[in-house]
Amino acid sequence: PTFTMYYADWCPHCKTIKPLFAEWSVNKSVTVSGKTVFVDMVEVDSNPEKVKGKPVKGYPTFLLETADGKFKEFDGERTAKGWEGWLSKNL
Numbered sequence: 001p002t003f004t005m006y007y008a009d010w011c012p013h014c015k016t017i018k019p020l021f022a023e024w025s026v027n028k029s030v031t032v033s034g035k036t037v038f039v040d041m042v043e044v045d046s047n048p049e050k051v052k053g054k055p056v057k058g059y060p061t062f063l064l065e066t067a068d069g070k071f072k073e074f075d076g077e078r079t080a081k082g083w084e085g086w087l088s089k090n091l
Contacts, residue, residue, distance in 0.1 A: 002038040002065045003030075003074075003087060008045055011059040017078050018060075024080045032087040037064075064090055 005021050007014035018041070024030075025039035042050045044059065054063060055071050062074035064087065076086035 004040040006042050006056045007060040014060045
């Protein structure tokens with residue numbers, strides 16, 4: 001599974017959360033409930049091909065893509081503890 005933050009450099013909400021998410025995802029993966037989850041950040045304006053076909057409606061959008069190609073949109077607290085707790089419930 002991969003947990004991705006889709007963001008735009010011009011978005012004020014993205015500018016606020018991007019440093020925290022970047023710090024949390026510095027290793028490009030996290031282990032949650034014994035499972036490895038890959039973590040990515042996609043800047044949508046410079047990577048439109050990486051957004052195509054994804055349910056990104058606004059910025060930032062956090063999506064968990066499961067092994068079977070399905071998406072779940074993150075709806076929790078935007079903190080390291082929030083991301084990890086949400087992932088442990090949704091894997």
